Amino acid sequence: MKDVIIGLEVHVQLNKLNSKLFCGCSTKYHDSGPNTHTCPVCLGLPGALPVLNRTAVEAAIKVALALNCEIAEQTLFYRKNYYYPDLPKGFQISQYDYPIAINGNLVIEGDSERNIRIRRVHMEEDPARLVHKGPIEKSKYSLIDYNRSGMSLLEVVTEPDLRSPKEARQFLNKLRNILEYLDVFDGYLEGAIRVDANISLAGGARAEVKNISSYKGVEKALSFEIVRQKNLMRRGIKVVQETRHYDEARGVTISLRTKEEEKDYRYFPEPDLVPFKAKDGVPKIKETLPELPDAKRRRFVEQYNISEHHAKVLTSELKLANFFENVAGKVDTNQAATWIADVLKGELNYRGLGIDAFSPEHAIQILRMLEKKDITEKGAVQVIRTLLDEGGTPAEIVKQKGLIKVGTDVIARAVEEAIKENPTAVQDYHAGRNEALHFLVGQVMKKTSGKADPDAVNKLLREKL
Numbered sequence: 001m002k003d004v005i006i007g008l009e010v011h012v013q014l015n016k017l018n019s020k021l022f023c024g025c026s027t028k029y030h031d032s033g034p035n036t037h038t039c040p041v042c043l044g045l046p047g048a049l050p051v052l053n054r055t056a057v058e059a060a061i062k063v064a065l066a067l068n069c070e071i072a073e074q075t076l077f078y079r080k081n082y083y084y085p086d087l088p089k090g091f092q093i094s095q096y097d098y099p100i101a102i103n104g105n106l107v108i109e110g111d112s113e114r115n116i117r118i119r120r121v122h123m124e125e126d127p128a129r130l131v132h133k134g135p136i137e138k139s140k141y142s143l144i145d146y147n148r149s150g151m152s153l154l155e156v157v158t159e160p161d162l163r164s165p166k167e168a169r170q171f172l173n174k175l176r177n178i179l180e181y182l183d184v185f186d187g188y189l190e191g192a193i194r195v196d197a198n199i200s201l202a203g204g205a206r207a208e209v210k211n212i213s214s215y216k217g218v219e220k221a222l223s224f225e226i227v228r229q230k231n232l233m234r235r236g237i238k239v240v241q242e243t244r245h246y247d248e249a250r251g252v253t254i255s256l257r258t259k260e261e262e263k264d265y266r267y268f269p270e271p272d273l274v275p276f277k278a279k280d281g282v283p284k285i286k287e288t289l290p291e292l293p294d295a296k297r298r299r300f301v302e303q304y305n306i307s308e309h310h311a312k313v314l315t316s317e318l319k320l321a322n323f324f325e326n327v328a329g330k331v332d333t334n335q336a337a338t339w340i341a342d343v344l345k346g347e348l349n350y351r352g353l354g355i356d357a358f359s360p361e362h363a364i365q366i367l368r369m370l371e372k373k374d375i376t377e378k379g380a381v382q383v384i385r386t387l388l389d390e391g392g393t394p395a396e397i398v399k400q401k402g403l404i405k406v407g408t409d410v411i412a413r414a415v416e417e418a419i420k421e422n423p424t425a426v427q428d429y430h431a432g433r434n435e436a437l438h439f440l441v442g443q444v445m446k447k448t449s450g451k452a453d454p455d456a457v458n459k460l461l462r463e464k465l
């Protein structure tokens with residue numbers, strides 16, 4: 001989609017830090033009651049003074065380095081002034097014209113590799129969370145939970161380099177992947193990521209869709225916008241520049257008719273926090289950077305001699321990559337890659353489970369049984385499914401379900417029987433009809449309850465016919 005221009009502003013909550021951005025309140029509020037993780041600073045009480053969390057700054061620099069950004073020599077915080085019930089002090093502490101990092105990039109792999117430029121990364125505090133009773137438009141009242149207030153947010157702003165909703169999603173997946181590798185972010189927690197997406201079609205004005213809170217939502221909202229803007233253009237109606245809200249339940253975007261501009265926020269430097277030199281910390285932080293997804297992918301291909309595709313799937317989550325490395329040392333690496341990336345990952349996805357739900361020990365046991373040809377591939381899939389659905393151990397399941405592969409003598413007997421019982425198929429086979437062989441293989445498999453190795457059956461049938 002050459003004529004589609006998309007830029008993203010991604011708000012990432014650094015929810016794995018221990019304390020909030022400007023106070024000592026714990027960030028582990030997700031299982032606690034409302035307003036239990038608060039203090040005068042994050043409640044925005046008059047006279048409360050913010051103290052910058054050093055670990056949050058280090059985490060921000062880590063992320064910026066992983067996104068190949070230039071770190072600012074000197075950076076500072078601003079007050080972004082607006083009033084909203086989730087922001088009781090009337091301003092949000094954010095960054096403005098001296099963000100902590102600029103000019104980065106991130107490569108996404110779709111059909112081909114694409115370089116997406118990152119304009120800036122800046123730090124800010126998260127506002128509180130509004131909880132509406134029922135659907136927002138019918139809600140009689142709203143409640144405010146200040147547990148989220150003051151959490152460290154990073155805003156990652158891209159250049160308008162994305163060309164389709166799918167690319168926007170690929171960008172978000174890759175960003176999430178990097179953040180999880182850096183161990184600063186848990187993408188599964190509420191409010192972990194919120195996206196504002198700018199989108200325009202060639203020749204039209206830009207719409208900004210605000211506050212989309214899921215990866216799928218971003219792709220859907222952008223797809224909706226493309227159709228909406230195309231329809232307007234087709235009918236000769238001008239697309240106006242505006243801010244829109246994405247209604248997740250209905251899958252549509254709605255005009256908010258608010259047109260805030262930068263000047264409306266009356267940015268001015270936060271007088272309670274001093275400017276600081278971000279770049280000074282870089283050399284030390286660089287040493288702590290872990291191996292990132294792209295580097296790990298290249299290493300997997302080289303070290304384990306597995307396909308690019310498998311390496312990509314296996315490094316798409318840090319936990320999955322660790323799982324693979326745990327298993328790969330003990331069995332054939334290619335077989336391990338195939339079974340983990342293609343089969344196990346598929347079974348987990350189908351059940352909405354993560355790799356934590358499966359033990360590497362069990363994977364090793366199953367792969368060894370396959371290597372020794374004790375079970376068939378079909379049997380191995382059955383073991384995996386049973387482990388996920390009912391639990392147990394591979395050895396128990398193989399025994400209970402009678403999955404031990406039948407020996408050659410049993411196969412030979414079944415082959416002989418199948419030939420004797422199906423003379424027409426045998427004739428057809430000799431007449432050159434290949435489907436007759438498939439039929440006979442099927443008969444043998446039936447006689448052995450699917451526990452014979454199909455290759456061995458095939459080979460023996462050809463010999464005997």
Ligand SMILES: [Zn+2]
Pocket residue numbers: 020023024025037038039040041042043150
């Ligand atoms: Zn606090």
